[in-house]
Structures are given as structure tokens and as C-alpha cells.
Amino acid sequence: MPFLPFGIYEELIDEGLSELLRDHPELRSAVAKLDPEEEPRLYATFVARVLEKALQFEPDSERRRVICNRILEKLTGEPDLEHLRKHRLIRALKPILLEIKPPNFGDKSFPGPIPRWPKAVFHRFSVRAATGS
Numbered sequence: 001m002p003f004l005p006f007g008i009y010e011e012l013i014d015e016g017l018s019e020l021l022r023d024h025p026e027l028r029s030a031v032a033k034l035d036p037e038e039e040p041r042l043y044a045t046f047v048a049r050v051l052e053k054a055l056q057f058e059p060d061s062e063r064r065r066v067i068c069n070r071i072l073e074k075l076t077g078e079p080d081l082e083h084l085r086k087h088r089l090i091r092a093l094k095p096i097l098l099e100i101k102p103p104n105f106g107d108k109s110f111p112g113p114i115p116r117w118p119k120a121v122f123h124r125f126s127v128r129a130a131t132g133s
Contacts, residue, residue, distance in 0.1 A: 012046045065089050 004020060004027065011017065013031070021029055034042065051071070055064050069088045076085045089095065 010042075012042055014046075062091070065091065065095075 013021075021027060051068075055067065058064050058067065072084070072088050076082055
């Protein structure tokens with residue numbers, strides 16, 4: 001019996017899973033169509049998991065960045081997606097932006113710390129609550 005625990009899944013069927021289900025007809029599976037509104041999230045999550053696994057096998061940081069940029073170049077070559085080209089990763093010793101402070105931060109004219117409520121993590125793509133989820 002394959003290692004595929006019984007339970008409820010919301011898993012896109014890739015070639016490996018399709019093969020597993022085909023080779024084990026005793027597994028009673030329920031499948032469904034994709035909701036068009038859910039497609040972007042499901043596809044993006046799936047690709048992110050596969051990409052993360054692939055990058056874990058690449059020990060060199062520069063090669064990891066190059067792999068990501070190749071994927072982004074392929075993606076941004078599609079019609080109507082050219083506007084995403086600016087999201088290619090740059091080569092930098094410190095590639096992660098941690099914070100942005102106002103120009104007068106630390107001066108006596110600065111009114112004090114920026115309130116942390118409501119907590120939020122800012123991304124250029126979206127804003128999500130910083131609840132750890």
C-alpha cells in the first residue's frame with residue numbers, strides 16, 4: 001500500500017499522484033473540478049511547494065536566484081504579464097528589505113515609535129495580518 005494516508009485532501013492532481021491513484025484502484029478517491037476563483041491560489045501554492053523542494057537540492061545561493069529569475073523570465077514572456085518583469089531578483093549581498101524608517105527617525109522631531117496596531121506585514125503584492133499564519 002502506498003504512503004497516502006486516508007483523509008480529506010485539497011490537492012491538485014499531478015502526474016505522480018495520478019499514477020499512484022491509477023496503480024492503486026483500491027483507494028477510493030473523490031475528485032472535483034477547480035473553482036475558477038480558487039485556481040490562482042491553488043496553482044501558485046502548488047508551484048511554490050515544488051519550487052521550494054527544487055531549491056532545497058541546490059546548495060548555491062546564486063544558482064537559486066538564477067533559477068527563480070529563469071522562471072520569472074518565462075512567466076513574464078507571456079502576453080499581458082510583461083508588467084511583472086520588475087519582480088526579477090537582483091544580485092545583492094543583502095537581498096532582503098527588513099524595514100523602512102522615516103527620514104527623521106531618531107531625531108528629537110520624531111514623535112516616537114510607529115504604532116504596531118493593527119499589526120501587519122507589508123508586501124508589494126498584498127498586506128496580510130501578522131498573526132503567524
